[in-house]
Amino acid sequence: MRIRATVAAVSGALALSAFVVPAAQAADAGSSHRVDFAKYFGQYASSGKTAFSASGAVEGDLDVSFSNFKIAKAIKVGTTNKVSTTVTYTLTHGADVDITSDNFLTVPVIYHGSDATPDSVQGPDLAAVCKAVSATTATCKGSIDIYPKTTDADLKLRNSYAGTWHGAGIALDLESEQSALQTGLATTLVQRNSTLTVNAAPEPVKKGATVTVTGKLSRANWEDHKYHGYTGQSVQLQFRKKGSSTYSTLKTVKTDSTGNLKTTTKATVDGYYRYAFAGTSTTPAVNATGDFVDVK
Template identity: 75%
Template sequence: MHLRATVAAVSGALALSALALPAAHAADGGPSYRAEALRAVAQHSSGKAAFSATSAPIGDLDVSFSDFKITKAIKVGTTSKVSTTVTYTLTHGADVDVDSETFATGPLIYRGSAEEPDSVQGGNYPATCVETSATTATCKGPIDIDPRETDADLRLRNSQAGTWHGAAIALDFDSEKTAVQFDLGTTLVQRNSTLTVNASPEPVTKGKTLTVTGKLSRANWEDHKYHGYTGQAVKLQFRKKGSSTYTTLKTVTTDSTGGLKTTTKATADGYYRFSFAGTTTTPAVSAAGDFVDVR
């Protein structure tokens, strides 16, 4: 999906209402800030010619961004909004007042290329900045992702799981100047995962066979349910009673429904679990250990 189509969907009445508000109210945040920020990104995503150097700020506001720090991964499920905090340094010209009520800045993440992002996510409210010199400030702002986004054009799609890129934006609602800087960093936006385990029979005679079953599932952002993650390597691990360390017994592959089933010999009292190392699209997860009494 082209970013301009995405922003057109989110802007609509929200953007028009933001323009009708006094500038100070628009800078306060909420839907007005979000719509204006996304619309400004679309304005600067007008073609590859504008992106000969995507690491430089684009726009007519005299600011630049650096030292962009974001979490390595954002796990998004099917129901709850997920938020993470980004910090960065804002460098600005003498004519830019970051303490002004008409000034707003915030972090963004986008999927795809800077020339034509497939999707963009940002914060519902702008960052807060603290001046560290006459021309620099340290800023901290949110990225808010809602898997239940009501606008279909802004809702996450399963194909968008994986690597997203960092960006930052600044807006002056008084002068109507903006600046966007892309390629500031990366993060993974992942479909949240769950993993279960059950070892039986319980109790079991020492030396007898245990059957261990479970299921690896991950969030589907399109139908808001969890479905089995197929064809994935998952480790069966054992922790002896009184120990704090799990040892891998074997590797099992999930079936066509995400199911896991294997056997092992019962040797001592302890806990069995499945452990999944994760992929770029799906986070690592380990099941809670299932205790087996060996007699």
Template identity: 70%
Template sequence: MRIRATVAAASGALALSAFVVPAAHAADAPSYKTEAVKALSASGKSAFTASTAADLGVSFSDFKIASAIKVGTTNHVSTTVTYTLTHGANYDISSDDFANGPFIYKGSSPETADNVLFGDAPADCTATSSTTATCTGLIDIYPGDDELINSDAGTWSGGALAIQYSTNDSTVQSGLGATNVQRYSKLTVNASPEPVKKGKTITVTGKLSRANWEDHEYHGYTNQSVALQFRKAGSSTYTTLKTIKSDSTGYLKTTTTASVDGYYRYSFAGTSTTPAVNATGDFVDVQ
């Protein structure tokens, strides 16, 4: 099980509630991740001031990350981050003594973040000039190791850091981008009876659920608007028939009138904390 902890930096309390390497992966985790944590919780200096950035003469720009990261209950999830690294002309970023990579944090700043997530390994960089490089790194998330709690869902900010192992010097830059870390959603549907006579009533049931990062199960998403949609056989387009709300367990139930053969599905538009999802259409033969 993953350990959550709080570290105090010299500049103030730095709440990094999810930066410890998961115990299940600690044996083979690269040293980069440990050093990245140290950069964010640097003892004796602030890892978030311009003076730190001057130590390495490194800056980051053109930070790009997915608009949303969908995380389930147990499976490892990673998302790619790209950015430009700018450094002094006399600095060798290919040295084994140097590493850099992205991170994301939940909160207004890294200093007060509720949670911070890194990549397992440093970014790969390709020089584009004597002072710039394009870099690609990952954010790695292990929900099964308790890296997230439900309140973590929503908007996270992005940053990047660079470290020099031999001197413990580092550059940390925050506020470079944003992403939504979302609780993965599921949606089911069942239309009956099948077959049905034209003009008769069809009952359509289903359930909307989403990942719970604290007990690693899926639970009903309550009081959410969900559209009942229909696609006529031979067509590729769904049309919304009505919108209903999920009940206290995420359960969905409504009725409609049979007219022609086709597929019924429920469709959820999503929220900032939970991604959109469509149920697989259920075919009804109308006789």
């Protein structure tokens, strides 16, 4: 089954049929169903059910629960290309739930914000594939597929969404119109991808002379789909002697108001200079490719 995630804000309790629609109305030809994940969340967030506010609680009338939810510690998202990450989890279900039926599907999703009122939900293009390990348990493998340059307003990322997201599991029975949702299964960082450059000059340089090392730290802007300088960040200037595989830190420099870096050091031996950024919760660590300087 082909799954299309949309994240429009929804109010009011919604029936399952309201957020599962025929493929003819979906964006991808050949699909059998599309699921609107936000409507699914909205069904519980606005229904007044207090259990939904308890992270890890199972909501719904389908006898299904989720555990062992495994996802990457961090997901780096740039400005244009689709980013996918694998999710695995254990599905436990009642004996009356037929997970092999064409009417059954399950998906992992991640959401930003609170369990009750998430401000963004991202899901997969395809339903998870599950393999039974007993009469009532299965191991499932799915994905989270993020499109940073989507034209779908409901799927667009905002820069403020960078940081911690939470994992959830959804299971649907399209024939009986039963469903289950379990939030708070795991956490991951969805980060604005970073880039870092370096240039050491002059090349070559006399031994004992000054080397000026410049560079720039940038990160993805999810709202205008460009990279901009990351200001006020501490970045290490590192050096690796020719023939060595290990960098050592020479000093720490801060990026200026446009993300630029500039400092000086004394040339002693041939080697490679680079800048190294340790990362933050919103932006991943990155190292510049070393720039070689020949010392005469």
